[in-house]
Amino acid sequence: MKDNTKGLIIGGFMPALMLGLFSIFQKLGAQQGVGPELFIFIGGITIAIVGAVLAKSMNSGKFSTRSTIWALLSGTCWAIATACVSYAVFNYNTPMSKLSPVFNTNTLTTIILGMILLGEWREMKIARVLVGAILIIAGAILVSGS
């Protein structure tokens, strides 16, 4: 198999399937009594183990105070967001097929925040951002109102 094909499978198709399963298994966990706090507790430990294996198998960069602080902030956001999803499934029994499309609009948040906070607007095609944003918002309204 060509390296390009291998890369697209490992970094594209496999995550497309497994990130989808992540939400499905998260719901199954919630249905069996795992609340948001327990989910991010167990999830955190599991992900740290995956990270340790990854760090051993490939060059993992250097620990620096700055990178650690940003990673801690990022991890905190992940934990809060994931707990929110679990909370909605656990307490309101909201269907994952509704939640997943809505929280996946985060691409738009990332782009907008990147434009504002990281000054990325200079290197972006604003018209594309606008067209994409309209589609994302329209899709989210369609899903959440269903």
Place this chain on the structure above:
Amino acid sequence: MSNNEMGIIIGGVAPAIILGLFMVFQKLATRNGAGPGQFLIILGGISAVIGGILFFAKGEPNFPVTGILWSILSSACWGISMAGVAYALFKFHIPIGKLNPIFNTNTLTSVLIGIIFLGEWSQVEVYRVIAGAIIIITGAIIVSKA
């Protein structure tokens, strides 16, 4: 506000915003030298700490075994997906712009599995959810190519 609306806001809209921040901070961590393994260790660690404190502070913690197994499987899927993306980027040098549109389709995976296998068809308007998910993915691809 109805339970459905509360669920969408807490489990959909809030994570969409917070996950946007997550990705911006992840970018900053990477720019400052954090490797993917190191990043996952720190993300998992902080998530386990926050989840652990909240879980054990609630008192009388119970451990639903089946639910915990689903949760481990769920977060392993997430961690392995992130590892896969990192591996494809670093080892096979596939540009993120090529991987992003592929793994962005994960929403469709969770929507389809949720509807077919978790019986969510009874809770949602199937065509509306699928159409919405496709529109969101299209928008996300356009935005990430801007």
